[in-house]
Amino acid sequence: MDKHNPINSEPGILNLNHAQVFVYMLLAVVTILFLFLTNAYVFRMNFEDWQPLPVPSLLWVNTCSLVVASIGMGWATRGAKKNNQTNLKIGLLIGGFFALFFLTGQFWAWQQLIAYGYLLADNPANTFFYLITAMHGLHISGGVVAWIVITKKSWKTDSVESHSAQVSLLATYWHYLLLIWVMMFGLFLST
Amino acid sequence: MEQNAAYEGQQVYHPKGWWGHYVFSQDHKIIALQYTCVALAIGLTGMFLSMMMRMQLGFPGLFDSIDAGSYYQDVTMHGMIMVIYLLTALFLGGFGNYLIPLMLGSRDMAFPFVNMLSFWVYFLSVIILSASFFVPSGPTGAGWTLYPPQSILEGTPGGDGAGILLMLISLAVFIIAFTMGGLNYITTVLQSRARGMKMMRMPLIIWCIFLATFLGLLAFPALFVGAIMLTFDRVLETSFFMPEIFKGGEVLDYGGGSPVLFQHLFWFFGHPEVYIIALPAFGIISELISCHARKNIFGYNMMVWALVAIAGISFIVWAHHMYVAGMNPYLGFFFATTTLIIAVPTAIKVYNWVLTLWHANIKMTVPMLYCLAFLITFLIGGLTGLFLGNVSVDVPLSDTYFVVGHFHMVMAVSPVLALYGGLYHWFPSVTGRMLDDRLGKIHFWITFVGTYLIYFPMHYIGFLGVPRRYYSNQQYDFIPDSVADLNQFITICALIVGASQFILLYNFVNSAIRGKKASKNPWGACTLEWQTLESPPGHGNWGDQLPVVYRWPYDYGLPGATADFVPQNVPDEQIT
Numbered sequence: 042m043d044k045h046n047p048i049n050s051e052p053g054i055l056n057l058n059h060a061q062v063f064v065y066m067l068l069a070v071v072t073i074l075f076l077f078l079t080n081a082y083v084f085r086m087n088f089e090d091w092q093p094l095p096v097p098s099l100l101w102v103n104t105c106s107l108v109v110a111s112i113g114m115g116w117a118t119r120g121a122k123k124n125n126q127t128n129l130k131i132g133l134l135i136g137g138f139f140a141l142f143f144l145t146g147q148f149w150a151w152q153q154l155i156a157y158g159y160l161l162a163d164n165p166a167n168t169f170f171y172l173i174t175a176m177h178g179l180h181i182s183g184g185v186v187a188w189i190v191i192t193k194k195s196w197k198t199d200s201v202e203s204h205s206a207q208v209s210l211l212a213t214y215w216h217y218l219l220l221i222w223v224m225m226f227g228l229f230l231s232t
Numbered sequence: 233m234e235q236n237a238a239y240e241g242q243q244v245y246h247p248k249g250w251w252g253h254y255v256f257s258q259d260h261k262i263i264a265l266q267y268t269c270v271a272l273a274i275g276l277t278g279m280f281l282s283m284m285m286r287m288q289l290g291f292p293g294l295f296d297s298i299d300a301g302s303y304y305q306d307v308t309m310h311g312m313i314m315v316i317y318l319l320t321a322l323f324l325g326g327f328g329n330y331l332i333p334l335m336l337g338s339r340d341m342a343f344p345f346v347n348m349l350s351f352w353v354y355f356l357s358v359i360i361l362s363a364s365f366f367v368p369s370g371p372t373g374a375g376w377t378l379y380p381p382q383s384i385l386e387g388t389p390g391g392d393g394a395g396i397l398l399m400l401i402s403l404a405v406f407i408i409a410f411t412m413g414g415l416n417y418i419t420t421v422l423q424s425r426a427r428g429m430k431m432m433r434m435p436l437i438i439w440c441i442f443l444a445t446f447l448g449l450l451a452f453p454a455l456f457v458g459a460i461m462l463t464f465d466r467v468l469e470t471s472f473f474m475p476e477i478f479k480g481g482e483v484l485d486y487g488g489g490s491p492v493l494f495q496h497l498f499w500f501f502g503h504p505e506v507y508i509i510a511l512p513a514f515g516i517i518s519e520l521i522s523c524h525a526r527k528n529i530f531g532y533n534m535m536v537w538a539l540v541a542i543a544g545i546s547f548i549v550w551a552h553h554m555y556v557a558g559m560n561p562y563l564g565f566f567f568a569t570t571t572l573i574i575a576v577p578t579a580i581k582v583y584n585w586v587l588t589l590w591h592a593n594i595k596m597t598v599p600m601l602y603c604l605a606f607l608i609t610f611l612i613g614g615l616t617g618l619f620l621g622n623v624s625v626d627v628p629l630s631d632t633y634f635v636v637g638h639f640h641m642v643m644a645v646s647p648v649l650a651l652y653g654g655l656y657h658w659f660p661s662v663t664g665r666m667l668d669d670r671l672g673k674i675h676f677w678i679t680f681v682g683t684y685l686i687y688f689p690m691h692y693i694g695f696l697g698v699p700r701r702y703y704s705n706q707q708y709d710f711i712p713d714s715v716a717d718l719n720q721f722i723t724i725c726a727l728i729v730g731a732s733q734f735i736l737l738y739n740f741v742n743s744a745i746r747g748k749k750a751s752k753n754p755w756g757a758c759t760l761e762w763q764t765l766e767s768p769p770g771h772g773n774w775g776d777q778l779p780v781v782y783r784w785p786y787d788y789g790l791p792g793a794t795a796d797f798v799p800q801n802v803p804d805e806q807i808t
Contacts, residue, residue, distance in 0.1 A: 059342045062419045066449065070411055074453040077500075081457060081493060085472065090488030161468055165488065168470040172461070 064210045068217050071180060075221050078176065079228060082169050086232055092164045096229050097153050103146035104226055110139035111219045114212035121205035129201055129208065136215060137188045140181055147178050166232075173225050177218070184214050246771070256352075258344035259771055260329045263351050265662070267325030270351075271318050274358050276733075278313035281306040283730050290723025292704050300703040301389040304373030307701060309365075311376030312399065315505065316406060317358055319647055323512035324410070324448065325354060327654060328417050328441045330662070334761035335435050337426025337779040337801075339772045342419040346412050353409035360402040369393030375701065377498055380473040380491050384466040396466060400459045407452045407459075414445045426760070428781030432536065433800070435759050435785040436529065439536055440515025443543045444508045450547070451504035458497035465489070495557055499550040506643050507546040511539065513650035514581060517606050520653050521585050523757045524600035525592035526796050528786035530584045538577035538584075545574040555623050556630045564623040571621035575614065582611060593789075593796075597755070598672035602653030605680045606646055613642025616691065631701070634694025637687045645683045652679070652736070659740075660754050661761055664768045665747030668739050675735040682729035689718050756797045759785045763799050 057065070085091065117132025119125075151171065161171045191207050198204070247253045257263060284306045288298045298306075329347065333340050341347045364371035373389030374382060374396060386392035390399075421442045425434070434442075461472040465486070473494040474486035522529040529535065551559060551567040585607055594600060616638040620626045629635060652675075659667050694700075698711055705711050705719070753762040765775040779801040787798040793807050 057423075059419050059423050062422050063343065063346075063415050066415050066418050067411075070415075070449050070453060073450050074457065077454050077457040077497065081461065081472070081497065084493050084496075085490065088488050088490065090471075162470045162485075165471060168464060168468075168472065172464065176460075 058206060060206060060210055064213060068214070071217070071221070074176070075173075075225065078169075078173055079225075082173070082228065082232075085165050085169070088165070090164065091166055093166050093232055094154065094159045094164070094170060095157075096226075097150045099146060099150045099153060100226060100229075103143050103150065104222065106139045106142045106146060107219050107222055110136045110143060111212075111215050113137075113139060114208075114215040118205075118209045118212040121201050121208040124201045126195075126199070126201060129195055133188070133192045133195060133208070136212070137185065137192060140185055140188070140215070144178055144181055144185075147174055150174075170229060173228075177222055177225060180218055180221075184211070184218065187211055187214070256348060258340070258348045260333050260341050260344070260347060261662070261769065263347055264326050264328075264330035266351050267321055267329060267354065270355055270358055271322035271326060274313055274362070275318035275322070277362075278310050278318060279730055279733065281310040281313070283727065285310065286723040286726040288703065289705075290720045292706060301373060302370070303703045304375070304701075305371050305389050305395075308373050308376055308378075308399075309361075309371050313361070314644065315376065315509070316403070317361065319509045319651075320410070320448070320505070321354060322651065323509060323647070324417070324441060324445060325351065325413055327437070327512060327516070327658075328413070328445070330658065331435075331437060331761060332417055332420050332441065333424065334661075334764070334769060334773060335438050335759050335785075336421065336424060336429055337760050337774070337781060338420060338424040339774060339778070341416045342424055343416050347416050350409050350413035350416065353405060353412065357402045357406035357409060360398055360405060364390065364395045364398035364402075367394040367398065370395055372396040372399045377495075377502070378462065379498075380462060380465060380489075380494050381475065381477060381486070384462065384474075385477070386479075397463065400463045400466070403459045404456055404463075407456045410448055410452055414449045417441060417445045418449070426779050426781050429800075432533070433781060433784050435515075436518035436532070436535055436539075437512070437515030439539055440511040440518070443539050444511040447504040447511070447543055447546060448508050451501045451508070454497045455501035458494055458501070461497075462494065492554075492557055495554050496551070499553045500547075502553060503550040504543075504546045507542060509643055509647050511543070513606070513647040514539070516650045516654040516657075517585060517603050519757075519759070520599045520657055521588050521603045522786045522788065523657075523755050524597050524603065525589055525594045526756075526788045527588055527592035528784075528788050530587040530590075531580075532784065532786065534580055535584055538580040541577040542574060542581075545570060545577070549574055552621055552626070555626045561623075568621055568623050572618065575618060575621075578614060582607065582614075597656075598667070598669060598676055599653045599657040599755075601673070601676050601680075602649050602656065605676070606649040606653065609641055609649060609683075610646040613638060613640075613646055617642055628697075629694060631699055632694035633690040633698050633700050636700045637690030637694060640683075640687050640690070645687065649680070652676070655736075655740075657755065658761075659743070660750035660767075662768055663744045663747070664750055665743050666750045666754060667743045667747060671735055671739045675732055675739065678732040678735075679729055682725050682732065685725040686722050686729065689722055693718060753799075756795075758783075758787050758797050758799050760800055763801050 113132050113135025115132070117129050117136060120128025120130075120132050151174070154167070154170075159167050161168055188211060191204060191211055194204050195201075195208075247257055247259065254262060257266075284298055285303060287295055288303050329341070332338075369390050369392065371390050372378070372383065372395040374391060378396070378399070382388050382391070384391055384396055388396075390396050421434070421438060464470045465472050465474050469485045471486045471489035473491050474489040475491065476487040477484040518529055518535065549567060549571045551563065552571045555564055555567075585603075616634070620629060620635065620638055656667055656672055659665070693715055696712065696715060698705060698715055705715060750767070752764075752767040755762075760779055760781070761769070763779060764770075764773055781800045782803045783798065783800055785800050787800075789796055790798050790807070795808075798807055
């Protein structure tokens with residue numbers, strides 16, 4: 042019996058389990074989504090009315106918090122793999138807390154921009170900034186929902202093995218959204 | 233025993249109560265039925281809207297209720313409903329859900345709960361779309377392409393009200409539903425195949441649905457981004473797509489945006505969408521033609537690679553919809569070339585279907601009639617596509633009825649013929665009863681001949697230069713009077729074809745209740761969905777033991793075998 046693919050016997054692709062295929066495909070769709078946003082951004086920035094907006098320095102702090110969140114999730118995954126409950130729980134808490142910190146920070150950055158008069162509809166550069174950060178934030182929020190479910194499960198059961206694969210996938214999602222954020226942040230900084 | 237032990241690991245969802253069985257069901261077969269019923273219901277609405285359009289074109293001014301505004305609303309909603317909410321949903325949500333687990337020898341989709349969620353989110357998108365019929369200024373009348381700036385401006389029906397907003401929100405919700413369903417289809421195909429069901433032993437329809445889902449997952453985000461950005465432009469007065477606009481001497485708040493950017497996003501989705509609809513139709517035809525001609529499909533490997541090629545190339549042809557939007561001639565040349573190249577793998581498929589029929593034992597069943605009708609119709613629609621793929625021919629023909637005739641032949645009539653063929657073929661598997669053959673043939677001939685009488689004349693009208701989308705053709709000197717006569721003729725044919733669809737509906741309902749009981753495998757098909765223990769297949773599909781696959785899905789007329797077909801789950805030593 043193929044342990045990765047208990048449902049049917051024909052081996053799955055690349056020895057992945059169902060959830061891995063689902064999440065990797067989802068990440069492919071997310072990539073395409075941000076690729077189109079980037080495409081539209083680059084297309085639109087060549088028009089005369091484009092006025093780049095100053096990137097709030099708070100975004101550096103937010104980026105760091107997302108990095109810490111990602112490290113936390115990595116720690117949780119290692120904990121789950123080594124059947125270490127404490128590391129798993131601490132890692133999950135760090136991952137979730139700093140992701141929420143990131144979301145709050147992004148919202149705060151919006152408030153700063155609004156306070157400085159960079160309103161959403163004033164310039165396409167502003168609109169893209171709000172749109173892209175909102176889309177990314179929504180994806181993080183979706184991850185937070187999954188994080189709540191998995192964290193609750195971790196607290197309820199003593200056996201780590203049952204959801205170690207889920208923790209690992211959640212961590213993959215965290216790392217990937219960090220990567221996307223770094224690319225989007227790079228786009229804002231370079232234009 | 234070892235095999236049973238292996239299958240014990242499978243968790244199958246067990247429904248509780250009536251609601252769990254029939255409403256919030258996680259069983260792929262029920263979800264497929266739900267998708268089919270909702271898609272057919274909204275499709276009937278779409279058909280009704282087309283009748284309204286035809287009444288105006290054939291008998292201008294006969295109905296006071298059809299004014300220019302409502303005509304454009306009918307055009308828009310007809311297009312969007314038919315392409316997205318009927319065909320995409322029915323082919324992937326209906327056929328995909330029903331056939332993927334059954335044909336692959338699985339008990340259900342990989343994620344049944346997400347599958348159920350996918351249907352309900354789709355249903356929500358249909359509700360949101362339908363709600364736009366009831367808001368004060370009605371649904372949007374911007375044309376199904378929703379091109380800004382006009383789609384979100386006052387003056388366009390629904391542009392200043394909630395109509396366009398509901399359309400954009402509904403599309404975004406539909407895409408979320410599709411993504412949930414699509415990820416499920418991909419995972420199931422890659423992961424949940426029965427032992428022995430190698431990728432190159434999968435029935436072609438599964439390949440088609442698999443690749444169409446890939447196309448959808450990669451193309452729909454473009455529409456999603458476009459819809460969100462257009463919503464921003466409409467609600468928050470941003471200027472992604474909106475240029476400077478003067479209205480009554482006053483400057484509107486918009487400025488600097490690019491309407492062409494929306495066109496690129498729309499058609500980057502829009503062209504693969506044609507194949508999202510066409511590929512499942514190809515798949516149905518491949519299954520039906522082989523089974524009802526009692527002959528193995530010609531060139532299985534070539535068919536698969538042709539599909540892969542079509543899917544790949546379909547991402548680099550989108551701008552052939554935008555030749556008249558103004559583009560660099562070299563870019564036009566590039567897109568014309570890729571457009572013509574995509575005809576090669578498509579032609580391979582048509583040749584293979586024809587060669588499958590060559591010297592075959594063709595049974596003139598209703599599904600086979602639909603197959604033959606599809607082949608001819610798709611060929612004609614494809615050939616007129618070669619005209620329009622060329623920039624120099626497309627420019628004069630663009631926005632004429634030639635285009636309407638072309639795309640209805642290739643992506644409306646052809647897929648619908650395949651769809652009907654598929655419904656007739658798999659109806660016994662779903663209900664355990666046969667559809668009435670006589671009614672089926674009457675319905676087929678009216679639909680087949682009728683659609684030709686509708687769409688063939690449109691090509692001629694298009695050559696005369698009659699523009700599409702016009703509410704009235706009466707006040708233009710260059711349009712001869714004969715066009716009005718032809719339009720009347722088309723309208724009468726459309727009414728007859730429209731009414732004949734109720735024969736199908738009656739046949740469905742009547743046969744499901746009183747139809748002749750079907751045997752377990754009435755068509756003598758090799759694929760697994762006909763090899764279940766019970767017919768119709770029960771919950772979990774396969775009883776205690778999953779099937780094991782020993783052969784490809786088209787072993788018809790196998791030398792040495794007594795029966796003229798050998799099912800996929802029969803090993804060599806059991807062939808008699």
